[in-house]
Amino acid sequence: MDFSSAEENYLKAIYHLSEQQKEEVSTNSIADELQTKPASVSDMLKKLAAKKVINYVKYKGVTLTDKGRSVALLIVRKHRLWEVFLVEKLKFNWDEVHEVAEQLEHIKSRSMIERLDMFLGFPKFDPHGDPIPDKNGNIAVLTAKPLAEGITGNSYKVVSVSDSDAALLQYLDKVGISIGTVLQITDKIVYDSSIEINIDNQNRQQLVSKMVSENILVVDI
Amino acid sequence: MDFSSAEENYLKAIYHLSEQQKEEVSTNSIADELQTKPASVSDMLKKLAAKKVINYVKYKGVTLTDKGRSVALLIVRKHRLWEVFLVEKLKFNWDEVHEVAEQLEHIKSRSMIERLDMFLGFPKFDPHGDPIPDKNGNIAVLTAKPLAEGITGNSYKVVSVSDSDAALLQYLDKVGISIGTVLQITDKIVYDSSIEINIDNQNRQQLVSKMVSENILVVDI
């Protein structure tokens, strides 16, 4: 079965949304994710349901079928492998690769993506710390949590950040945060939920906003 | 100015056709090249003329404008660089890369293609021997001629073959012909215009058909 780029983007969006909140995905949230209008989404959901890649109940929302999930995981796999290529081989910065990977993920060639995987040394994570599904669609489950949920005094290692927001990535670059960076929470400001951190045990504090601290995923150390 | 994949394919087709025969390109030949119908071509020619990338005179044919040629050359550049990547880095055979490169050539990112060029070491020719336009659209002129025009007794070096026909490439692989191979013409069969050749001075003759000999480009040695 073949899927257009538009169909693939819908499946990917539904996949990402169902990762975030474990229930049915709403039409509006898909429209939001894809920068389109709910009317367009309704249209497409009918098509995708006919192709048996989603379970669609009108006015109720959608979930992916097994078939749909495996299509979505292949797209995610391609997107993340291409990001690794762009950063490791072509020396892009991590904030520059998302847009190009959005195009590359739709290239159709089963054997190319397997060869690319080999060429890259079978990476397990992309440059933003997100796990890369293997060719069977198996993907590591991230046990990480947002920095926002950390406790004052504790130290954490950055394992992942949102890859779709270049502005965030540029900001993180500027303050010296990347995958693997160790952060210690030195204070939590109750007033605006911002967090004061110490980066890589340097002799300097950095204040990060609530919004930022929710988009940095960390694990305990 | 932005171009859709369809528009890019038309420009590339017109470019290739005007390379072959130095005059105006006909609607039918474009339809043929793109596996579509003449009516579709007429439609698209109007669009491309409005965008000032072709000189279009109804019923007369088209030529590329300077603008059009530079767009076409960029697509050719991308196609051929990706072919180098697929063969050199991902270890594809030369008969397997055309289709995938047809998709990759439409990826939009100026900086990616320049970085890819650097990553590949600024190659001058693709795996089929075709010259790669540089970033300014300069391209080496092939002085080669079809093997079919060779003279009995003379030796020639293979510099290029048609990249779009996988069956031809597989055949050439089988008989041991690739870019750089030295061929000596030992006989020309008048009856069916086939040619008897000796490959790399081995102790063995090989008969190649008219069709094959017209699609292998060689230079004198």
Next chain:
DNA sequence: GTCTAATTTTAAGGAAAACAAATTTAGTTT
């Protein structure tokens, strides 16, 4: 120079994917 055949263009319409506007539904409030 006219006629016919081949080529090219126009016209009408279909599929995919988008949008706005109008309508329907689900869930909540009273």
Next chain:
DNA sequence: AAACTAAATTTGTTTTCCTTAAAATTAGAC
């Protein structure tokens, strides 16, 4: 239960690219 509201769907267009059928034009044959 009726009414309301927010979300979702339907309807009707639009755009892009393609197709078939018909009309127009060019060019080669006589």
